[in-house]
Amino acid sequence: MEGKILLCVTGGIAAYKAIDLASQLTKSGFEVKTAMTKNALKFVSALNFSAITNQSVHTDLFEDSDPIPHIHLADWADLTVVAPATANIIAKAAQGIGDDLVSTILLSQPKPVLYVPAMNVHIYEHPATQNNLKILKDRGNYILEPETGLLACGYEGKGKYPPNEEVIYAIRCYLKYPADLTGKKVLVTAGATAEPIDPMRMITNKSSGKMGLSIARAFALRGAEVTLIYGIMSESIPYYIKKSIFAPTAKLMYDAVMEHSKDYNIIVQCAAVSDYKPVKPSTQKLKKSGNFNLELVATPDILEHLGKIKPKKQKLVGFAAESEHILENAREKLVKKNLDLICANNLETAGKDETTLNLIRAGTTKATKSVQLTGNKFDVALQLVEYIVNL
Incomplete structure (x- = not known):
């Protein structure tokens, strides 16, 4: 079992999305119990949640079956998640008001709570709401900020309920790790670069x-200020990563990294950067006319250059994707490029959801065993971030 989640559903139009959240969590192996406000019941039925989770649903502070459900539910949960979190429940939690089951659960919960705000943009941006969110965050709770987009009320702006996939990433993070990296600046590179042969064809990988996106997501959820420099990727960038730079070639990625590298506490170079590029890419599509030779030239080595110029307090982390002699090649790269840590993996994991990373830190010898992380790439990323922070 992944963990015990108490899902608190409040009375917003996004309440119907909590049904899908409960479903996804249950399918992923979480045990989910639900608490609902009276207003939430005007949007969705308790039956939806009991049928999907095969667990109890609670709607009343004074239940016949349990005289103190707010205490027992709070004690039961590994993590309490308020989704959607209306301005009303946020205000009650911030000000210590317990006048129904959900608000009283939040008062009874000594552990941090994850709030997923969703509301009209003006309500979200109102100073009272922002102040209440700050109060909750300052107390150690987690806030997964809403998306910006078209809202149910017809307004455009910040207040949209986020994709449930991102809510689940946040849940998986906060079950094990706090949002304790506020003030840290992290630069992550991710994805494949592509070197043009002509306007249609390219050399890529x-x-x-x-993996790089998982690392950026993990750092961001833990509170770090993340800049993502990326090439070609199969997934979209999380909306809460505020600064991202598209750099689809080795030269563009080199330029972007060099421009931004100095001011960061941690740099994780996870992108698969092309080692070679055509000397003279054609400006017109090449016509097929038998065999032809393609002359290649080496691209700039971003990681090696970072190793030469890095400040003393900056942590530099590299990746080594290998097909053979994985640890030996990684150790050589670690030393040659003056890294603090290298993550060695097999090329066979490229594009897959699962991975195995072998972590080798600077100053170790060949006799030192590498630290091995295995599993889903996001879970591995969470462990890797913790390892980097503790270097």
Whole structure:
């Protein structure tokens, strides 16, 4: 079992999305119990949640079956998640008001709570709401900020309920790790670069960008200020990563990294950067006319240059994707490029959701065993971030 989640559903139009959240969590192996406000019941039925989760649903502070459900539910949960979180429940939680089951659960919960705000943009941006969110965050709770987009009320702006996939990423993070990296600046590169042969053809690789994106997501959820410099990727960038730069060639990625590298506490170079590019890419599509030779030239080595110029307090992390002699090649790269840590993996994991990383830190010898992380790329990313922070 992944963990015990108490899902608190409040009375917003996004309440119907909590049904899908409960479904996805249950399918992923979480045990989910639900608490609902009276207003939530005007949007969705308790039956939806009990049928999907095969667990109890609670709607009343004074239940016949349990005289103190707010205490027992709070104690039961590994993580309490308020989704959607209306301005009303946020205000009650911030000000210590307990006048129904959900608000009283939040008062009874000594552990951090994850709030997923969803509301009209003006309500979200109102100073009272922002102040209440700050109060909750300052107390150690987690806030997964809403998306910006078209809202149910017809307004355009910040207040949209986020994709449930991102809510689940946040849940998986906060079950094990706090949002304790506020003030840290992290630069992550991800994805594959592509070197043009002509306007249609290119030299690239099998990297999906999943590992780099998982690392950026993990740092961001833990509170760090993340800049993502990326090439070609198979997945979209999380909306809460505020600064991202598209750099689809080795030269563009080199320029972007060099421009931004100095001011960061941590740099994780996870992108699969092309080692070679055509000397003279054609400006017109090449016609097929038998065999032809393609002359290649080496691209700039971003990681090696970073190793030469990095400040003393900056942590530099590289990746080594290998097909053979994985640890030996990684150790050589670690030393040659003056890294603090290298993550060695097999090329066979490219594009897949699962991975195995072998972590080798600077100063270790050949006799030192590498630290091995295995599993889903996001879970591995969470462990990797913790390892990097503790270097």
